[in-house]
Amino acid sequence: MNKEIDMNFIEDLKWRGALNQVTDEAGLLEAMQSGQIGAYVGTDPTADSLHLGHLIPFMVLKRFQNAGGKAVIIVGGATGSIGDPRPTTERQLLSQEQLLINEKGITTQVTKLFGDDNTTIVNNNDWLGKLTLTDFLRDYGKLFSINVMLKKDVVASRLESGISFTEFTYQILQAIDFHELWRRENVQLQIGGSDQWGNITSGVDLIHSLEGSDANAYGLTIPLMTDATGKKFGKSEGNAIWLNPEKTSPYTFYQFWLNQSDEDVVKYLKYFTFLAPDEIDTLAQTVKTDPGAREAQRRLAQEVTRFVHGQAAVEEAEALSKALFNGDVAELSAAQIADAFGGVPSFDTAAEVKNVVDFLVAGGVEKSKRQAREDVMNGAITVNGDKMTDVTADIDPSTHYDGQFVLVRRGKKKYFLGKVK
RNA sequence: GGGAGUGUAGCGAAGUCUGGCUAAACGCGACGGACUGUAACUCCGUUCCUUCGGGUUCGUAGGUUCGAAUCCUACCGCUCCCA
Numbered sequence: 388m389n390k391e392i393d394m395n396f397i398e399d400l401k402w403r404g405a406l407n408q409v410t411d412e413a414g415l416l417e418a419m420q421s422g423q424i425g426a427y428v429g430t431d432p433t434a435d436s437l438h439l440g441h442l443i444p445f446m447v448l449k450r451f452q453n454a455g456g457k458a459v460i461i462v463g464g465a466t467g468s469i470g471d472p473r474p475t476t477e478r479q480l481l482s483q484e485q486l487l488i489n490e491k492g493i494t495t496q497v498t499k500l501f502g503d504d505n506t507t508i509v510n511n512n513d514w515l516g517k518l519t520l521t522d523f524l525r526d527y528g529k530l531f532s533i534n535v536m537l538k539k540d541v542v543a544s545r546l547e548s549g550i551s552f553t554e555f556t557y558q559i560l561q562a563i564d565f566h567e568l569w570r571r572e573n574v575q576l577q578i579g580g581s582d583q584w585g586n587i588t589s590g591v592d593l594i595h596s597l598e599g600s601d602a603n604a605y606g607l608t609i610p611l612m613t614d615a616t617g618k619k620f621g622k623s624e625g626n627a628i629w630l631n632p633e634k635t636s637p638y639t640f641y642q643f644w645l646n647q648s649d650e651d652v653v654k655y656l657k658y659f660t661f662l663a664p665d666e667i668d669t670l671a672q673t674v675k676t677d678p679g680a681r682e683a684q685r686r687l688a689q690e691v692t693r694f695v696h697g698q699a700a701v702e703e704a705e706a707l708s709k710a711l712f713n714g715d716v717a718e719l720s721a722a723q724i725a726d727a728f729g730g731v732p733s734f735d736t737a738a739e740v741k742n743v744v745d746f747l748v749a750g751g752v753e754k755s756k757r758q759a760r761e762d763v764m765n766g767a768i769t770v771n772g773d774k775m776t777d778v779t780a781d782i783d784p785s786t787h788y789d790g791q792f793v794l795v796r797r798g799k800k801k802y803f804l805g806k807v808k
Numbered sequence: 809g810g811g812a813g814u815g816u817a818g819c820g821a822a823g824u825c826u827g828g829c830u831a832a833a834c835g836c837g838a839c840g841g842a843c844u845g846u847a848a849c850u851c852c853g854u855u856c857c858u859u860c861g862g863g864u865u866c867g868u869a870g871g872u873u874c875g876a877a878u879c880c881u882a883c884c885g886c887u888c889c890c891a
Contacts, residue, residue, distance in 0.1 A: 648848055679845040712846055758839080761854060767840050798839075800846055 396454045400607075402664060403657040405447055407581045407608040410591055415605040418575050419456065424603075425507070426451045426576035427459040427568050429561065430497070431467035432489030433481070436631035437496050439643075442695075443612055445500060446659060447578050453661070457505045459574050460497050461564055464490050464512035471561075471586070472541050472554040496630050500695070507572055511564050518563075530596045531559055531589075539585035558589045565590030565604070566597060575603045584608050612658070630695055637696040638730030641704035642800075644688035645681070649674050652683045660690040704730060711802055717772030721788040728794070728804045736793060736805040738784050743768070743775050746782045752795050752803045762797060769796040 397416060400406040409415060418424055428444045430437065437445075445460075452458040467486055470478035481489070490510065497508055536542060539558060542550060565587070568574035577587045587606035594604040628643050629635040647655055653671045656662060662670075670683040692701045707727045710719060719727075734750040741749070744759045747768065753759035760778050762768050768775045771787040771794050784793050784807045793805035 642846080646846070649845095650848075678847080681845065681847075684845095684847085708846080755857065756859095757857070758855085762840060765840050765853080798841090 396451065399450065400447065404654060405450075405609055405658055407610040408584060408606075409608075410588065410606040414603065415576060415607070418603045418605070419454070423455060423457055423573075424576065425457040425459045425568065425572045425574035426578055426607075427461060427565070427572075427574045428578050429461040429463055429466065429511075429564060430493060431463040431471060432486055432493050433467060435489045435492040436629045436634050437493055438627040438629050440612075440627070442630070442659070443609055444578050444580060445497075447607070447609055449501065450661075451576070451578070452501065452505055456576075457507065457572070457574075458501050459507045459509065459568055459572050460501065461509055461511050461568070462490050462494050462497065463564075464510045465515035466511055466557065466560050466564070468512075469557050469560060470554055471557050472545060472550055478554065492631065509568070509572075511560075511567070514567050515560055515563065527559055527563055527593070530593060531562075535592075536589075539589070541582065541585060558586050561586040562589040562593040566594050569594050569598070569602070569604060576605045576607060578607050579609070581608045581611050632696060632700070636730040636732075637692060637700035638704045638707050640696065641688045641692045641701065642708065644691050645684050645708070647684055647687060649678050649683075652687055656683060656687050656690075660687065660694075662686075662690065703727070707731070711800070715772060716794055716796075717787065719788070721791045724788050724792045724794065724804070728792075728802075731802040731804050733804040733806055735808050736784060738790065738807045740781050740783045743770070743780050743782055744778055746793075746805075747795070750795065750803060750805050752797055767798050770794070 396419060397406065397409070397412055426448060428448045430441055448458050448460070464486060467481065467489070468483070470480065472478070494508060494510075498506075501508075536555070536558060537546070542555060542558075545554075565574070565577050577583075577590055579587055584606070587608065591604045591606050594602050598604075627635075628640060632640075644655070644659075652674060653667065656667045656670060660667075670686055673680065673682040688704075689701050692704060707730050710716065710723070710727050732751075734752075736746070736750055743763055744753075744756050747753040747759040747763075748756055752768075753762060759768075763775050763778050766774055766776050770782055782793065784790060784805070787793070791807055793807065795803040795805060797803065
């Protein structure tokens with residue numbers, strides 16, 4: 388492992404604003420210099436795909452990997468079946484079937500992000516699933532003080548509103564995970580969001596209890612990511628941005644980043660790209676000198692989309708963006724539509740003349756006729772490039788694109804593609 | 809086990825004592841429009857469904873009443889206190 392690069396890992400994180408707390412900064416750097424060590428990030432399969440919130444710790448893990456470390460990812464089949472306590476309310480347990488589906492989806496995505504080299508993906512069900520209750524109580528339970536567990540922020544915040552024994556125990560399971568990886572994969576560092584601090588330190592303490600207080604085990608947390616308006620990062624129109632292209636198209640993903648505000652864009656460039664500091668500084672200058680060009684946003688969108696979906700997806704998203712925002716969509720050919728519009732939400736529609744309002748509702752563009760009428764009357768609906776303002780007007784799918792498609796726009800930039808059947 | 813609270817639209821929160829003027833204040837969010845840089849800010853409109861006649865809502869089920877989110881009964885969920 389290169390000594391110079393090691394020295395930069397923490398410094399780089401600080402510069403990028405990606406460091407909240409470290410248990411022992413000097414100790415960690417020393418461990419990294421003395422040979423290859425592993426770091427891990429745990430993810431519970433709470434959904435069938437990762438979303439942008441998950442990307443936050445993974446970016447740091449990726450930097451660790453780039454710095455020469457080994458990346459270890461736990462897809463938490465066991466912990467996922469228990470549920471990491473939220474500060475407010477008890478979680479709903481997931482069914483075993485759902486957990487399996489989720490594990491599979493997440494494992495696929497993680498593999499894509501981290502590649503095969505210096506990456507290990509494990510499921511904690513492999514060890515936690517085998518642990519019997521008596522072993523658990525004898526081997527681990529004795530090492531945890533209820534008094535300490537109660538003081539963890541998440542637990543403390545739940546004492547008023549209530550917390551089940553199941554969720555209360557979660558921190559022990561996560562601690563066992565850390566120890567297990569410490570033992571079998573030489574994982575000495577656990578990375579997580581700032582809300583994971585309590586769980587991470589539980590793990591560090593457990594390793595120290597079992598392996599001696601001089602055992603190398605460190606924790607690192609990342610600040611809570613919020614946008615300039617103080618809102619939690621990673622939502623668009625109230626929906627999560629997923630990494631699964633089936634759930635959030637690469638085009639929508641690209642647009643999410645392209646639309647970041649001037650206030651946030653540099654922060655995200657530092658955080659979500661692997662661009663060098665001087666390059667980011669240059670982009671930061673362009674935000675000041677020529678904000679309208681949105682050079683920084685464009686670069687951010689390209690970099691992150693490439694990291695998650697690949698170069699081809701970037702090109703597709705850019706081609707589509709160009710067609711939608713810079714061209715006259717009515718002039719496009721059916722072939723161009725078929726080619727470029729794979730990324731917008733689509734729906735099937737019959738080859739028959741239909742009232743606009745009914746058409747919009749049937750296609751899922753609008754959720755109710757009331758809403759559809761309102762939007763039509765406000766001039767918010769454009770069909771094949773023509774603005775519709777008359778609620779009694781009809782849509783004839785045969786007029787454009789060889790009768791194969793109907794292109795609907797709602798508002799300024801939301802497009803829907805009707806595929807004529 | 810005993811006692812006290814609480815459950816209102818996506819969320820938060822009024823309204824409940826003093827039943828009708830309440831499809832239900834207000835805030836947030838969301839959606840649309842103007843402005844613009846496919847921005848931010850600001851401003852404006854909308855935000856249960858509808859064949860625009862009306863229909864169905866205030867944890868659930870009943871009841872009282874000409875009329876109930878508002879009163880009564882039972883049940884369910886959540887919280888707190890006592891044991």
